[in-house]
């Protein structure tokens with residue numbers, strides 16, 4: 001998987017990505033990340049890439065041309081033509097990102113991310129180049145870099161080989177049954193007078209599985225009643 005990120009804080013994106021699992025995976029050549037600094041494509045002598053909002057209102061809007069030129073640079077690096085690579089615009093005005101979307105993106109060979117700032121980006125260039133408008137949740141960030149990192153992280157761990165066996169073996173939240181993951185414990189058996197649930201030390205795999213399933217239902221019901229309702233609905237239980 002090759003990621004190209006169009007943004008104004010390239011170091012922020014590269015530094016975060018070169019850490020931890022994604023850093024290791026890029027060292028192993030399983031994924032790669034490259035950035036295009038939209039500021040390098042200013043069309044004026046001041047080096048600015050934004051302008052006032054037509055129609056009035058607070059805040060500045062990123063102009064079409066610097067964004068488009070940055071997009072063309074990314075396409076050139078990928079040796080692709082317009083329309084051949086999905087362009088994901090990170091914005092609160094988009095589909096909310098989830099595991100299903102991560103799985104869909106992980107099937108691509110390349111992805112271009114467009115990160116906005118200020119009040120947003122001129123709608124015309126969005127219309128021209130963007131294929132997916134994605135939000136990471138119902139809150140507003142100062143820019144799209146952090147949200148692009150969230151999406152790239154979730155996509156990267158789905159690329160074969162990125163997670164090593166011990167990391168991928170765990171039952172995951174948002175797996176096929178749509179429940180959240182059960183709580184986990186490790187040594188020591190007692191810590192601050194708190195004991196590890198006895199069933200986990202019993203060696204009875206059937207009982208452990210049943211216990212974990214109950215816990216998955218309990219935490220999902222408690223923290224994500226929306227997911228729990230969906231889980232019950234799919235099983236025909238109201």
Ligand code: ADE
Nearest residue numbers: 090091092135136141147
């Ligand atoms: N940029 C600013 N807020 C965002 C959000 N909630 N999701 C994605 N990108 C954003």
